[in-house]
Amino acid sequence: MSTVTTSRSIKVTINGTTYEREVEARKLLIHFIRDDLDLTGSHIGCDTGNCGACSVIVDGSLVKSCMLLAVQADGATVETVEGLAHGDELNKLQQAFKDHHALQCGYCTPGMLMSATALLRANPHPSEDEIKKGLQGNICRCTGYWNIFEAVKAASE
């Protein structure tokens, strides 16, 4: 019989490293990632599930980590923006963001990159509409989206 507890020990593998930590049940996954593990690449924009800055991939599925408790991710494999580059070398998608000037302040970028990563993994050659639909959950206040769209398109070619 499982019991109700206000904290529990969880085991989460993030970008290949397995972390075991005691967390409070009320802790959001984004806070676990940023505050407990100091992986501050994933951002908190709205904290209401609207902006997508906190997007990460959990067991292969793109989610907003401000809309998930850390305890819900117990046993999961998580990918964050820190896992994209190969050492100091940007991956193809990140390089495309750089080449196409797909960021200004950069606040939305980690979420955009994770959404685009999930999109291109499921659909390596998306149509223009599919790119737009794949990024629908991510808000950017700076770029007008066009260069982000161009970058994802370039990375898919």
Add this chain to the structure above:
Amino acid sequence: MLLREVGYARPGSLGEAIELLAADDGARALAGGQTLINVMKARAGSPDALIDLAGIEELKGIELRADGTLEIGAMATYTELVESSEARARPIIGEVCAQIADVQVRNRGTIGGNLCTSDPTNHLPPLMAALGAQMTIAGAGGERTVPASEFFLGVYMTAVGVGEVLTKITVPAGRSDGFAAVTLGVEGTCIASAAASVNGGVTIALGCVDAVPVVLHPGSVDEDAVREAVRDANLDPPSDVHAPSSYRKHLAEVLAVRAVNQARS
């Protein structure tokens, strides 16, 4: 946002979940969390304990029976409903689920959570009402089945009582369905919505115009009959920042016609 302190359990069976939910009337089921976590952040609700349904196999899966009936586990996500070949037996379900919010919300949000929220702006309550779905609810006393028309009791209120879990949604066979909505931005929150099913008789369910879906049975699929049925319902929709009552009332009529036209095409 730091949530108020809360307990958490992840039972492995439905029986355990029901026991945990019944043991504390401050306990709430946690499905995709795409509404509940926000409710907790806003302190609009502060459950004492969250009973996570994610580990319960009985609540998962989408099955198509030989007679065309679809049995959808309450924990089926929108993404699963969009991708499921079984769910294609009733194509409108995947079509509507693909319009809800965005990839991230669709990957987590569940049909059971959508229905149990009973938010008048949600997509699935009017759809399930139009399709004539049956909801199976399990509790300590066993199982009961409630038709969609009796499931929604008010804003955020359903037939699911304390200590109970919505386990599955049964959708009868049929194909001629439609859905139309005016939303905030592309695929945003509904300002008004209408679902229609023309399998035998004509059933329309209107969303966002009352606390629960308004179900109508016009005499035929003709535009005049549909408009008349909506007018005869004497709707008195709420006004808010997105639309005054009169505009929602107008939209209900227009969207009912569009949904019926899609269903008969």
